[in-house]
Amino acid sequence: MTRLWHAISPDECVAALGADTANGLSSDEVVRRLAADGPNQLRGKPPKRFIERFLSQLREPLIYILLGSGVLALLLHEWVDASVIFLVVLINAVVGAVQEARAHSAIAALARQVSALAGVLRGGERLRIESSGLVAGDIVLLEAGDRVPADLRLLKVRDLVVDEAMLTGESLPVAKAAIAVAEDAALVERHCMAYAGTLVLQGTATGLVVATAGRTELGRIAALIDAAPLIATPLTRRLAVFSNVMLWIILALAALTFAVGLLRGESVQDMLMAAVALAVGAIPEGLPAALTITLAIGVGRMARRAAVIRRLPAVETLGSVTVICSDKTGTLTQNRMTVTELLVGGFGYTLHGAGGAEEGEIRPSGAAPTENRALHPLLLAGVLCNDAQMRREDGQLVFSGDPTEWALLLAALRGGLDVDALRARHERLDELPFDARYQYMATLNTGPEGVRLWVKGALERVLAHCRLALDAHGVPVPLDSVAIHAAADEMASRGMRVLAFAYRPGGAAPLMRNSLGDDWVFLGLQGMVDPPRGEAEQAVARCKAAGIRVVMITGDHAATAAGIAGAIGIGAKTPRVMTGRELAALDADALRAVAGEVSVFARVEPEQKLRLVEALQARGDVVAMTGDGVNDAPALRQADIGVAMGRGGTDVAKESSDMVLTDDNFASIEAAVEEGRGVYDNLLKFIVWTLPTNFAEGVIILVAVLAGVTLPITPLQILWINMSTVLLLGLALAFEPIESDVMARPPRPPGEPILTRAMTGRITLAGTLLVIGAFWLFERELAAGRSVEYARTAAVNVFVFGEMAYLLNCRSLHRAWWRVGVFSNPWIWAGIAAMAALQFAFTHSAPMQSAFGSVAIDAASWAEVVLTALVMSAIVGIEKAIGRYVAKRRTTSKGS
Ligand code: ATP
Numbered sequence: 001m002t003r004l005w006h007a008i009s010p011d012e013c014v015a016a017l018g019a020d021t022a023n024g025l026s027s028d029e030v031v032r033r034l035a036a037d038g039p040n041q042l043r044g045k046p047p048k049r050f051i052e053r054f055l056s057q058l059r060e061p062l063i064y065i066l067l068g069s070g071v072l073a074l075l076l077h078e079w080v081d082a083s084v085i086f087l088v089v090l091i092n093a094v095v096g097a098v099q100e101a102r103a104h105s106a107i108a109a110l111a112r113q114v115s116a117l118a119g120v121l122r123g124g125e126r127l128r129i130e131s132s133g134l135v136a137g138d139i140v141l142l143e144a145g146d147r148v149p150a151d152l153r154l155l156k157v158r159d160l161v162v163d164e165a166m167l168t169g170e171s172l173p174v175a176k177a178a179i180a181v182a183e184d185a186a187l188v189e190r191h192c193m194a195y196a197g198t199l200v201l202q203g204t205a206t207g208l209v210v211a212t213a214g215r216t217e218l219g220r221i222a223a224l225i226d227a228a229p230l231i232a233t234p235l236t237r238r239l240a241v242f243s244n245v246m247l248w249i250i251l252a253l254a255a256l257t258f259a260v261g262l263l264r265g266e267s268v269q270d271m272l273m274a275a276v277a278l279a280v281g282a283i284p285e286g287l288p289a290a291l292t293i294t295l296a297i298g299v300g301r302m303a304r305r306a307a308v309i310r311r312l313p314a315v316e317t318l319g320s321v322t323v324i325c326s327d328k329t330g331t332l333t334q335n336r337m338t339v340t341e342l343l344v345g346g347f348g349y350t351l352h353g354a355g356g357a358e359e360g361e362i363r364p365s366g367a368a369p370t371e372n373r374a375l376h377p378l379l380l381a382g383v384l385c386n387d388a389q390m391r392r393e394d395g396q397l398v399f400s401g402d403p404t405e406w407a408l409l410l411a412a413l414r415g416g417l418d419v420d421a422l423r424a425r426h427e428r429l430d431e432l433p434f435d436a437r438y439q440y441m442a443t444l445n446t447g448p449e450g451v452r453l454w455v456k457g458a459l460e461r462v463l464a465h466c467r468l469a470l471d472a473h474g475v476p477v478p479l480d481s482v483a484i485h486a487a488a489d490e491m492a493s494r495g496m497r498v499l500a501f502a503y504r505p506g507g508a509a510p511l512m513r514n515s516l517g518d519d520w521v522f523l524g525l526q527g528m529v530d531p532p533r534g535e536a537e538q539a540v541a542r543c544k545a546a547g548i549r550v551v552m553i554t555g556d557h558a559a560t561a562a563g564i565a566g567a568i569g570i571g572a573k574t575p576r577v578m579t580g581r582e583l584a585a586l587d588a589d590a591l592r593a594v595a596g597e598v599s600v601f602a603r604v605e606p607e608q609k610l611r612l613v614e615a616l617q618a619r620g621d622v623v624a625m626t627g628d629g630v631n632d633a634p635a636l637r638q639a640d641i642g643v644a645m646g647r648g649g650t651d652v653a654k655e656s657s658d659m660v661l662t663d664d665n666f667a668s669i670e671a672a673v674e675e676g677r678g679v680y681d682n683l684l685k686f687i688v689w690t691l692p693t694n695f696a697e698g699v700i701i702l703v704a705v706l707a708g709v710t711l712p713i714t715p716l717q718i719l720w721i722n723m724s725t726v727l728l729l730g731l732a733l734a735f736e737p738i739e740s741d742v743m744a745r746p747p748r749p750p751g752e753p754i755l756t757r758a759m760t761g762r763i764t765l766a767g768t769l770l771v772i773g774a775f776w777l778f779e780r781e782l783a784a785g786r787s788v789e790y791a792r793t794a795a796v797n798v799f800v801f802g803e804m805a806y807l808l809n810c811r812s813l814h815r816a817w818w819r820v821g822v823f824s825n826p827w828i829w830a831g832i833a834a835m836a837a838l839q840f841a842f843t844h845s846a847p848m849q850s851a852f853g854s855v856a857i858d859a860a861s862w863a864e865v866v867l868t869a870l871v872m873s874a875i876v877g878i879e880k881a882i883g884r885y886v887a888k889r890r891t892t893s894k895g896s
Helices: 010-016 027-037 050-058 061-075 079-113 217-224 234-263 268-282 287-304 313-320 375-384 403-414 419-425 459-463 481-493 536-545 558-568 580-584 588-597 606-618 630-638 651-655 666-707 715-728 730-735 757-783 788-809 826-844 846-852 859-895
Strands: 117-122 125-130 139-143 151-163 199-211 307-309 323-326 338-344 347-352 361-364 389-393 396-400 428-432 440-445 452-457 466-470 476-478 497-505 520-529 549-553 577-579 600-602 623-627 641-645 659-661
Touching: 010 151, 010 199, 050 061, 050 079, 061 079, 061 234, 061 268, 079 268, 079 287, 079 715, 125 389, 125 396, 139 151, 199 630, 199 651, 234 268, 234 287, 234 313, 234 666, 268 666, 268 715, 287 307, 287 313, 287 666, 287 730, 307 666, 313 641, 313 666, 323 606, 323 666, 338 375, 338 403, 338 481, 347 403, 375 403, 375 419, 375 452, 375 497, 375 520, 396 403, 403 419, 403 497, 403 520, 452 459, 459 481, 459 497, 459 520, 481 497, 481 520, 481 558, 536 549, 536 558, 536 666, 549 558, 549 606, 558 577, 558 600, 577 580, 580 600, 580 606, 588 606, 606 623, 606 630, 623 630, 623 666, 630 641, 630 651, 641 651, 659 666, 666 715, 666 730, 666 757, 666 788, 715 730, 715 788, 715 826, 715 846, 730 788, 730 826, 757 788, 757 859, 788 826, 788 859, 826 846
Parallel strands: 323 549, 323 623, 466 520, 549 600, 577 600, 623 641, 641 659
Antiparallel strands: 117 125, 117 139, 139 199, 151 199, 307 659, 338 347, 338 520, 347 361, 389 396, 428 440, 440 452, 452 497, 466 476, 497 520
16 A cells, blocks of 8 residues: 555554654664565666567668568579578678667666665665665665665755656756655655655755655656667667668669669560669678777776767767866865864964874974864864764774765864764754765754854865954964965965865854854964876876867866966966956856866866856867766766766756766776777777778779670679678677777867878778779689689689788778787687688588589689789778878978
8 A cells, every 4th residue: 555655643553554754664674674565776767678689770771671572583583692682681680679678788787887875874874875775764864866766755954956857857956845745645745755756956955755666756757668778879860860871772783783874675574683682782781880899898998998979979988088177176186185284373283194094183383382272162063064974994994975075074084073072072962964065064053152153164264254263372363364275275385276265153943144244363374285296297298299288177276277287288387377257257158268277277176167168169179077966966977078086976967968088087088088089999990991891893894884794793692791791700800909099190170080081081082992803803714714603702802802811901090000009909810710711601601612613723813812812902002192192291391
């Protein structure tokens, strides 16, 4: 029976589910409930059945031509041809369906890897667990950015605003409250409930899990949600358009062949078969499957380098990125904060301690007195106005929560404070959580001194409310804001994150941001170091070499930002820094100009990131932007590549992103760009390799019919060539490793056509060489008095061996193939060996001879086949060398 949880009071709900609001469920109880109810996981829509995938492979215009050709061959009683055509369609559809299924499940598995976590109270402790482990009766703690993990009856609510669009279709965010509503209230009106799958945009709340998995409201409609990703990118979509155009060209040429042949007096039967040959030859059947495989391999490679792709087009867009806008904390730095300096009562102190050990010492700097009465309140503020948790495990300290806040707890321990006892003695009455927009946090605590408001945050935000400051005797005196700012700037210029602390006596719950008063007493500063990530500097340098500008956008102080930026090479040596406030004063035109020049933006509010992305895009930049909070979501969506943090990021940010970093590391973005460029390269390599064959097969049939000579290759043989070479040779290109120079090239212009003029030129050249080579050997064998079958076998071999040699040319679009490492892709050699063996069987084994109408050829003919293939490959090699020479001349003449 489903209870009407929304219509009864929180206490009744808690009692009904045997919950405990103070401590949460015990672990035994959780195990019992989990066994009874099962994990909190929605079973997604069952994957498409194989037959559906198979049939969808047949719904391709070019496959229609093949099927039509098969039917035509049947009508003409060409049984072998017809069966082979159908067989090819069948193999192709099976390979396509299998590959698509594999790609889908691989990508879906990656998406699951970024699993959602939920804050929960259990056994008296606040934990973060995987949402799948929740049971009815659990007490869940929601905060801004969370995806609600189960259906919750809200017990305590602070400013909670939830986006329920995915459930109710209502696009306006809904404010929540804990008070029960009428029994017959519609879903949208149940303000005391938070439903699974909806997103917390603002505020915090405590809720009681009342339904999990399929029993949630989302579970009821889950059948409608299809999580399967679409295997499509701009390139594949453009190729689909290209195939439609090709369809008509092929049909027109087939009709022309037929008509010309008839006029020449050939038989209808022969000419229909010639038209069939042309059609099956010109169609690149293997292209869609090869593209899917290449993309799937690329996505897998990226995941191994900590970049999980959420939207497939991102794979391609990555190759065009011109600007990467990155957060500082945790992405460029390690997010391992340690407080090392204090400013208190007007004097400086250094804080010492080894590694993460709690033993430490505070030493006075310069003229600072050893006795300082303001030290204790400063450290106490860091303990009380703090949400981080701390436990001891095997004598080691284990922290959870925000690293900035761990640092403050550790600083207090090192200063000799008993954190647990102090927290127990100062009960928290109310709080205003840290919010990047306001840049401070406040709590209201009781204590021996009475009720006090404790505040910590960005210096300018805190100081704006202070009139007095505690001096070294612990007495409030008038504040010297100039001196404090100077001291903070000096600390920040060394790359430190500086936090300011204050208190105010008295106050009552509930706290409101706009009525906190202006009579705070400044307690001092704590300065913490957060070293840059070791790999960041190198990654920034690699981006520069790849023509990508790196921009730092941080909520931190301008001087801190400049310090870190300088250390890892962002912008100039002493980079120009612009603050959020300066940014706000600029109009769109001015912002566009600034966006192109300034590389460090500090004290930026999340909302301003959106303006920056737009300004960069207006300049023609392709922008990758990182983000972790709820307020980053609009910028992440607007960016060409929104990058969310897998560890520190909120669910909202992840859902708005195209890519999630599992290690939150800037270097992984650079790695993803590199992989993205590599994938696109490999897609192009396959296209440039496969199209000449189709071109040549079409042209050969056309020319033979127009010139009134015997067809050098039969339709059947054409199908043989296409299928066997794509599977054994072409697919090996998907495994080509990334070329060493991908990050030395400029980004690919986003609007660039798939095939540049150079590539079209190469396809035409290679295709023409195949036509000439095959015709030449065919006619030569005929002239030598060999049978048509013999000459055709030689021509087929020219095609296959020509493709083999040309495959090597295609291992790099620009460089000579041996420069990419002769054995760096073993699949190429395995494919070539297998193809050569198969072709030998095609020529010499009796069953294949009877199937394909081939006959054995002698050693001299074999030698001619191999030689022709090598000459073709050499000519393409020369064309590539000329291309390189011209490109080099162009860059040097541009440079001079
Ligand atoms: P980014 O990750 O965008 O590079 P950041 O993490 O350094 O930047 P924010 O988290 O937005 O920036 O913090 C901005 C400022 O807010 C900090 O410089 C600091 O002064 C203050 N601040 C950060 N964390 C807290 C906190 N937990 N409590 C109070 N104030 C904080």
